[in-house]
Amino acid sequence: MKEVYSVKVAIAKMEHFCAYQERCHQEVTDKLRSIHMDSDEIDTIMVHLITEKFLNEERFARSFARGKHRIKQWGKIRIIAELKFRKINQNGINFALKEITxxxxxxxxxxxxxxxxxxxxxxxxxxxxxxxxxxxxxxxxxxxxxxxxxxxxxxxxxx
Missing domain, CATH: 1.10.10 (Arc Repressor Mutant, subunit A)
Incomplete structure (x- = not known):
């Protein structure tokens, strides 16, 4: 039997999940679905994570672009494709690319x-x-x- 979490416990888990490493909204939503949270609960938790600054798409995109370029030596085309795959909007992608001089x-x-x-x-x-x-x-x-x-x-x- 799968464990069922209360919203309070799920928030604590997601805060830890987001504090450990930058996350995009898609990753957090997928994680919440995997622990069987319903849509209303997911919305509540996402709002909390965003307002408490655990989750920030632009910050994620910037960090992602810097890391993938410097560590994995990816070019812009691959970085853009990966960010789009993670459903990052065009503004976020533009900010991310500015991280690479x-x-x-x-x-x-x-x-x-x-x-x-x-x-x-x-x-x-x-x-x-x-x-x-x-x-x-x-x-x-x-x-x-x-x-x-x-x-x-x-x-x-x-x-």
Missing amino acids: PEEYNTTFDTLSNRHWESIRETNTLKKRKKFCDFMLRKGFESQLIYEKVKELESEERG
């Missing part, structure tokens, strides 16, 4: 692309280029940046 973005892109290019052990130039481009696209960098970089790396390799 153009200098930091370009430095991350250059470092990651140079390191990955060097790590590919492929003698066939076309296959190497494809592996490189696929990897950088999966990381969420803009295709134009990637294609310019691949030309630059290939010309350096030729000498």
